Amino acid sequence: MITAALILIVILSLLGLPLFLGLFGVAALGLYSNGVNYQTIFIEVLRLADAPLLLAIPLFTFAGYLLAHGGTSRRVVRLSQAFFGWLPGGLAVVALVTAAFFTAITGATGITVIALGGLLLPALIEDHYTEEFSLGLVTISGSLGLHFPPSLPVILFGFVSGVSIRDLFVAGVVPGLLILALCSVFAILVGKKWKILVASRPKVRILPALKEAAWEIAIPGFVLAGIYTGIVTATEASAFMVVYVLIVKVVVFKELSLRTELVPIMVESMKMVGAIMVILAASLALTNYLVDAFVPMKLLHLIQGLVKTQLGFLIALNLFLILVGCMMDIFSAILVVVPLIMPLAKQFGVHPVHLGVLFLANLAIGYNTPPVGLNLFIASGRFEQPITRVYRAALPFLLVLFISLFLITYFPSISLIMVNH
Amino acid sequence: MHYLKKIDSAFAAVEKWLIVVFLSTMITFTFIHVCLRIFLINLNLDLAQILLKHLDWSQPLVRLLVLWVAFIGASLVTRDNKHIRIDLLGSVLDGAPKSIWSLVTSGASLAISLFLVKASIGYLISEIAYNDLLFLRIPAWIGHLVVPGALMLISLRFFISLMTALDKIGNDVFRHSPTQPTATRK
Amino acid sequence: PGLDLETSAKQPPRYVIKFATVAPEGSTWMKQMRTITQAIEDETNGRVIFRIYAGGVAGDELEILKKIRMGQLQCAAFSGVGFGKILPEVRVLDLPFLFRSYEEVDRALRRLKPYFSQHFREKGFILLNWAEVGNVYVFSKRPIRVVGDFRKSKAWSWAGDPIAKETFSALGVTPITLPVTDVTTALSTGLVDTVYAPPLGLLALQWHPYVKYMNALPFAHSTGALLLSSRTWEKLPQELGKFISSEFEKSMSTMTSQLRQQNEEAIDVLKNHGITIIPEPTGQALQKFDAIHRRVASALSGKIYSYSLLKQLYGILGRNTR
Ligand code: NA
C-alpha cells in the first residue's frame, strides 16, 4: 500500500507534480512506514528559519534581479568586447570565471545561478550565443569554484572528516582551475565555430567601456575584498550588495524607479526564492527520512559488497555520489556521507585529501544531472524555461564536467601535486 | 468560483505587501548590524556597542523572516502556476488530454498540500504544548504561523486550478458537442 | 502478567532506542559510546537495540530535542545548548571561571545529581549520567593574560547563549556572533581573533592554525548529560531500565577520565603546533577573573537558576556566599 503510494508520487513527480510536493510526500510516507511521526518533517522545514547562511539566498537573489533590470548586461558585454574582442567566446570565459569566484564566496552553488544568471544570460545572448548554449553555461556555472577559498563546503568537509582544511584548499586549486579551464576551452571552441564577435562587431575602445561598466564590474571585487579582508561574512556581504546595487541603479544610472519598479522586482524575486526554498525544505525533510532509515549506509554496504579494488571503489564512489547529489543538498550530504566513506577510502588506499577534492567535484556535478538537480531547477525557475529544455541545454557542459571529474578521480596527482611537498 | 478568485486576489495583494515589508526589514537590519559592528571594531565607538546590544534580537528576526518570505513567495508562485516541476508530459500533451492531465496533477497537489496543512497544524500545536519561545519571548507557534498559513493558501490555489481544469474540460466537451446552442455560453 | 511472560519467552520484544549526538563519529567518545551500547545489546540478548546517529546527522541539539519530543528519537547527549531548552538551571554549572579543579567538578556533579535527576524527570527525561564536554579555554591571536586584555579582542561567541552574552558583557566585550561553521573563515580573515573551545574541539574544528595563545585558566567547564526520554523509560521493563542505567553509570566515569586525558593530550598537540600556553593567573589577576564570575553569577541568578541553587553549589565548593 505504502509502496504503491510511493511509486505513484514518484511517477506524478516526473510527469508534472510540483517537485516540492513530491519530495514532501515521499519523506512523509517514508517516515510513516518507519513508524515515525511524519510531523517531524516540519522540524526540518523550520531549519529555514534558523540557518544564518540561508539569508544569503533572498538577498543575493534580489540583488541579481536588480542587476538584470536595465543596462547592466549591455555595459558588461561592451567591456568584455573591449578586452576580449579578439578572443572568440571571451564573454563566456568572463562569465565562467566570475561565477567560479561567486560560488567560492557564497559557498552554496545555487546562489550563483540566481545572483549572476540575471546578468549573464542576457549578456551572453546579446553577444550572439544561442539561447540554449547560454542557458546551459549559466546553469552549470553554479558548479564551478566550489574548491576555492573560502568555500564553505570545503570547510565543512574538513571539519567532518578531520582532513586539514588548508590542505583541502591548496589541493583544490589545480582541480578547480582544471574544471574552469575545460569549460572555458569548450566555450572558446564553440565561439570559434560560431564566429562569435570576431567578424561581426566593431572594435570597442577600452577606456570608455571601462568607465561605463566600472560600477557594476566592481561588484564581485568588492564582495571578494570585503570577505577576504575580514570586514564581512559572505552572508553579510549580500546585504551590502543589495544596498550598493540599489544606489548604482537609482542614483548613478537612474534606470530604476523606486516608485513603480522596485516593488514588482521585490515580489518577483521573492517568488523565485519561495519556489527554491520550499524545494530545499522538502529535500531536508527527505534527508531526515533517509538518515532515519540509514539509507545512505545501506547503499554503501551494497556497493562495498561488490567492490574489491581501488579502481572499482572509485568508480562506485562516483556513481554513489552522483546518486546522493540527486537527493540531498551539499551540506547534508557532507554530514551524512563523509563519515561513512572515510574508513572505506582508507581501506582502499585513497588519499584523504584526494577524496575530499573528488567528493566535492562529484557533488557539484550532481547538481546538474537530471532528473533531480538543484541547479537545473533553479535555472528553470529563474529563467522561466521548461525543465526539459534546461536538461538539454546543460548536457554538453555536463559532458565537459564529467571529463574533468574523470581526470580528477583517476589522476590523484592533479589534487596532490600541491600538497605533497 | 468567482468568489474564490476574489478571495485569492485579496490574499495575494496582502502577501505582496508582506514580502515588500519583510524583505526591506531583512536588508535594513542586516545592513545596520554589519555597519555597527564595523564601527565598533575599527573605531571602538561606544554608541555602536550600546546599539548592538539593544539590537541583539535583529539577527534571529531576520532569520525568521527568511522563512516567512520563502513561504509567502511559494504561495504566490502557486498562484502563477510556476512551481518548479519535472514536466516530462507537458511538452508532449496538447488539447483535451493536457487539460485532463492538469486536472490529475492539480488534484494530487491539492491532496498533498491539504495533508501538509493538517500535519503542520499538528506540529504547531505541539509547539504550543511545549511553550517554545523565540527571541524577545515570542511564542514559537506565532513565529511559525506562516507555514500552515501559506500551505492553506497554496491549497486554495491548487483548488482553483483544479476547478479551472474542470471548467476547461467541460468547455472542450461543450464546444465539440453540436447540439448545444452557443448563445447560452458565457 | 503471566501472559506477558509467555509471549516474551516466545519472541522477546525488541526495544529500539535511537540515540543522537553532535559528537563526531570516530571520536574516542563515540567509540566508547558504541562499546557501551554494544555491551547492552549483547547482555540483553538483543532485547534492547541502539541505533546511533552521530556527528550531527540528526540535526543540532535543538533539533534533536524536538525529534525526541515527537518520538522520532529516544536518547541523546546534550550540552548547554540543549539544556537551555530542557532545564536551563543546569547551566549554573557552565558559569565562567567557576571550578578550580576536576575534583571540584566531580564533587559538584555527584552531589547535585539527585537534585537535577528529579528536575529532569519533571521535564520528561531520565538523567542516565553526566557526559561532560570538558574544560573550555580561551584561544587568541594576541595574548590574553588579564581581564583587561579582553577589551582589545575581537571575540567570537555563540549566538543566543545567555551565559556567554553576560560573560562578554562583564568582560567589556561586544562579541561577534557567528555560526560555528563560519568561524574558520572569520579567524583566517581576521574578522575574529579570539575564540573559546575545548582543546579537542579546537583541533577538530581546525581553528588551531589561526591562534597563537591559550590561557591555561579554564574559561568555563562545559557540562553535558546523557538523557533518555521518560516515555521510553516507562515502556522498558523495570529490570531492563535498571540494567541500562547501571551500565551507563559504570562506564561514564571511565569515559570522563579518558576525555580529560585526551583534552590534556590535545593541549600538548597545540603546544607542538606552536601555541603558547599562558600560565594560569595568580593573586590579584586571578581575583579579577573571580570578580567576573561573581558578576555573571549574580546577574543570571533568578533568571536562569535560582539563587538558592547557586548558594547550594557554592556550599558544595566551600565558597563564601556573601
Ligand atoms: Na560558480
Ligand code: NA
Ligand atoms: Na542530480
